[in-house]
Amino acid sequence: DPEYQLYAHPLLPRGKPFLLVVLSGWGEGKEDEYNAIHKSNCVIIKRLRNIYPWRWRTLKAHGDVVGLPTENDPGNGEVGNNALGCGKIIIQRASLVDTAIASGELYKGAGWLYSKEAWVNGGTLHLIGLLSDGGVHSRYDQLAAIIRAAADHCCKKMRLHILTDGRDVPDGTSLGFVEQLEKELEGIRKYGCDAQIASGGGRMFVTMDRYEADWRIVQRGWYAHVLGISPHKFESATEAITKLKQADPKQVNDQFLPPFVVVRKNGQPWGIIEDEDIVINFNFRADRMIQLSKAFVDENFDKFDRVRWPNVRYVAMVQYDVEAKLPVHFLVAPPVIDKLSGKYLCANGIRTFVVSESQKMGHVTFNWNGNRGSKLDQRLETYHEVQSENVRFELEPEMRTRTIARVAHDALLSGLYDYVRVMFAAADMVGHTHDLEATKRACECIDAAIKLLLNGVDKCGGVFMIIGDHGNCDDMAQREKDGNPLLDDKGRAHPKTSHSMGEVPIGIGGPGLPRCVRFRKNLRNVGLANATATFMNLLGFEAPYHYEPSLLTFDWNKWEFTGV
Ligand code: 3PG
Ligand code: CO
DSSP states (O other): OGGGOOOBOSSSOSOSOEEEEEETTOOBOOOSTTOHHHHTTOHHHHHHHHHOGGGEEEEBOSGGGGTOSSTTOOOOHHHHHHHHHHSSOOOOHHHHHHHHHHHSGGGGSHHHHHHHHHHHTTOOEEEEEEESSOSSSOOHHHHHHHHHHHHHTTOOEEEEEEEEOSSSSOTTOHHHHHHHHHHHHHHHHTTTOEEEEEEEEETTTSSOOOTTSOHHHHHHHIIIIIIOOOSOEESSHHHHHHHHHHHOTTTOOSTTOOOEEEBOTTSOBSOOOOTTOEEEEOOOOSTTTHHHHHHHHOTTOOSSOOSOOOOOEEEEEEOSBTTTTBSSEEEEOOOOOOSOHHHHHHHTTOOEEEEEEHHHHHIIIIITTTSOSSOSOTTTEEEEEEOOOOSOTTTSTTTTHHHHHHHHHHHHHTSSOSEEEEEEOHHHHHHTTTOHHHHHHHHHHHHHHHHHHHHHHHHTTOEEEEEESSBSTTOOBOBOTTSSBOBOTTSOBOBOOSOBOOBEEEEEEOTTSOTTEEEOSOOSSOBTTHHHHHHHHHTTBOOOTTSOOOOEEEOGGGOOOOOO
16 A cells, blocks of 8 residues: 555664563652652663663653643553554544533534434433543543433433442542432432432443453443342442442452442332433443443344343444444544554564553554554464453462563564564553552563563564553552642551553663664653654654654764664
């Protein structure tokens, strides 16, 4: 395809094996006792940073450079890997929904009218999603806007199916969100809309699995939301959260709350999902709602027994898979993410090997490829998934780091690939548990994995880039406005489960990289998308002109002949 033809870089050689390592949830933050990287023994990373300061720097990974609504929005795996894969700043889903709500376009769109038609004809509107203001998968104010608008547009019966967060927001905040929601529903009941919370559960245990790591999670959600079946029945969501935590305070938190069903005095569930009903999934982010969406729309679904498959109008806040058109109906159109680095590289014959573990596999494939579920090129790309263990991540903080490293190392030395892309999930996944000791172990294991990989790069005369996709384990404490940790009455910092606002490191090197290559210092507001042009250069190509500029510059005092 001539449109995707790349020019050879005038200075950088082609044909050196290239290794790209993405460290998920790895930022460079304040170096205090709540920075798991700083507190751990990450010798390799620290050495790289100190020995080659001209080949190590940080990039912004949150707010405007990844297309998020505000500078208070931390980065995340979806927006970060979208940016890395496409080299451009994309106005992201959270922002698109905000705009559509503010302008009122959302309520004129096809998805809204399709839903409205059914509730005007007596169908119940079910709203399913993450109840939180984390802004990563969903946002409370967007949900509230939808609830009010639906009531305004003659919706007479509404049921809420809520997933508690504690991962993008502090643990324990779910009760507050439920309280807010109950007030909201009380408000619209006064206007004649019969509105109730009907079911729920913790996001990591109920409904919000991703990349098919564990379908049982989705099945629990299906039983509670659709069938109204759960061993845990309560008369309100508040009672459910309080009592389920009391019953097992060690295991149960917001993230891992068991599935529950809210019942009337007579024990009957308030809201099962039935034929002719409408389901609006109010999460805008894709990864953790694709599986539930399939359960709702796939005729030949076989991942678990649905028992009953109601014929509903299923609508997503934003379409989740652009290529598979999943689902067909949505309230806001997804961002257009095209001219992908992978498209260019395949068009220029680059043989690519991608490896990660289940928990993050889609981050370096699906998100990397602009939220497309399939490979860009069957012949040139190999995707290798290492199966994640389904255990609590703080119990096995190394996760599958060693295996990922071994597989990537062997791919690099096999001579079969020009470009090996690796993602390590552990620092982020364990960081979300707020267990500082476990997170330190995750970081050290990744550091050792990098050592193995850099050995591989040395052996094959290659080039490497190491980069974070957003911060997390670099800051494990909630903070005051002034940056000091927020302390409880015993003087201990309140633990933070969510991503950090830290910048992420980017480092380059390897024997295949000419000595004269270094990072520019004079670019402003540099973000993740600048890394894309940079790695295309490292593969020996000029980046497309519409990409954010490359970070590379050349020190002519260290010039040498590179054989180009
Ligand atoms: C999750 O889905 O696990 C968190 O909400 C965000 O984490 P990620 O963006 O690092 O995947
Ligand atoms: Co994360």
